[in-house]
Amino acid sequence: DVKVTQSSRYLVKRTGEKVFLECVQDMDHENMFWYRQDPGLGLRLIYFSYDVKMKEKGDIPEGYSVSREKKERFSLILESASTNQTSMYLCASSFRTPNTEAFFGQGTRLTVV
Amino acid sequence: AQSVAQPEDQVNVAEGNPLTVKCTYSVSGNPYLFWYVQYPNRGLQFLLKYITGDNLVKGSYGFEAEFNKSQTSFHLKKPSALVSDSALYFCAVRESGGYQKVTFGTGTKLQVIP
Numbered sequence: 001d002v003k004v005t006q007s008s009r010y011l012v013k014r015t016g017e018k019v020f021l022e023c024v025q026d027m028d029h030e031n032m033f034w035y036r037q038d039p040g041l042g043l044r045l046i047y048f049s050y051d052v053k054m055k056e057k058g059d060i061p062e063g064y065s066v067s068r069e070k071k072e073r074f075s076l077i078l079e080s081a082s083t084n085q086t087s088m089y090l091c092a093s094s095f096r097t098p099n100t101e102a103f104f105g106q107g108t109r110l111t112v113v
Numbered sequence: 114a115q116s117v118a119q120p121e122d123q124v125n126v127a128e129g130n131p132l133t134v135k136c137t138y139s140v141s142g143n144p145y146l147f148w149y150v151q152y153p154n155r156g157l158q159f160l161l162k163y164i165t166g167d168n169l170v171k172g173s174y175g176f177e178a179e180f181n182k183s184q185t186s187f188h189l190k191k192p193s194a195l196v197s198d199s200a201l202y203f204c205a206v207r208e209s210g211g212y213q214k215v216t217f218g219t220g221t222k223l224q225v226i227p
Contacts, residue, residue: 004156031213040122042203042219043157058214090156098145098213099164104156 003027006091006105013112019078021108023091029103030096032074034058034066037088037107049074050096081112115140117206119218126194127226134189134221136204145207146187148178150200151220157203163187174198194225 007022025032031050035043035058045058047066055066063085067075074093078085088109094102116139126132138144145164149157161172168180178189189202204218 033215035217040219042119043217045214045216048214092157092215094215096213098207098209099162101147101159101162102157102215103159104149106156107154109154 004091004093004103004105006089006108008108009106011108011110013078013081013110015082015112017078017081017112019081019110019112021076021078021089021091021110023074023076023093023105024072025074025093025103026072027093027103028071029093030071031094031102032068033092033094033102034064034074034076035090035092036060037090043090046076081110083112086110086112115206115208115214115216117204117216117218119202119204119221121221122219123222123224125224125226128196129193132191132194132198132223132225134202134204134223136187136189136218137185138187138204138206139185140206140208142209144185144187145209146178146180147205147207147215148172148176148187148189149203149205149217151203152200160189160202194223196225196227199223199225 004025033048034046049068065077091105092102147162148160163180171177207215
């Protein structure tokens with residue numbers, strides 16, 4: 001079974017803190033994604049990576065950065081957390097071929113106070 | 114730019130009745146279409162996909178979806194709903210070129226009433 005593992009299920013951070021969300025996949029997928037999920041807005045793409053050290057901005061990259069030093073690991077960084085970044089964060093991975101589905105982690109519910 | 118619309122925020126259906134969750138899409142080129150399900154406080158799970166060929170696609174847990182090119186729709190269906198089907202359902206489209214970005218709809222909450 002494909003596994004996408006996010007380092008935390010729940011996180012509470014203070015405004016202004018630097019926050020790291022980690023994601024690891026074990027299926028040798030080329031693509032990895034970070035989404036943010038908010039009620040009524042669905043899933044919005046923050047960043048994605050199609051190879052090691054490669055990244056592309058998604059629809060809402062402001063206030064976020066990412067790092068992909070190894071193929072299996074994709075990190076999302078909140079440089080200075082703000083209350084409007086309180087949300088559910090979902091990591092996903094997939095093969096590069098477009099007819100393949102994405103596999104998701106269990107999600108990290110981040111609360112910024 | 115590609116897009117996905119799920120026109121219903123919530124769908125209520127009685128247990129044992131057929132269910133339909135609607136999805137329409139817009140994409141240039143050939144569409145790759147997906148349905149995912151999300152249970153409370155969990156990540157998304159893949160249900161089924163349309164790539165090419167037969168317009169009726171069968172997936173997990175008895176779900177199926179009908180691709181209609183002329184109406185640019187990909188509605189999710191099940192002949193007989195179960196209470197355990199209650200969850201949040203997302204339709205998604207993946208572009209065939211470029212970086213193959215995946216775009217999701219806003220989700221439809223399915224409530225199956227006993």
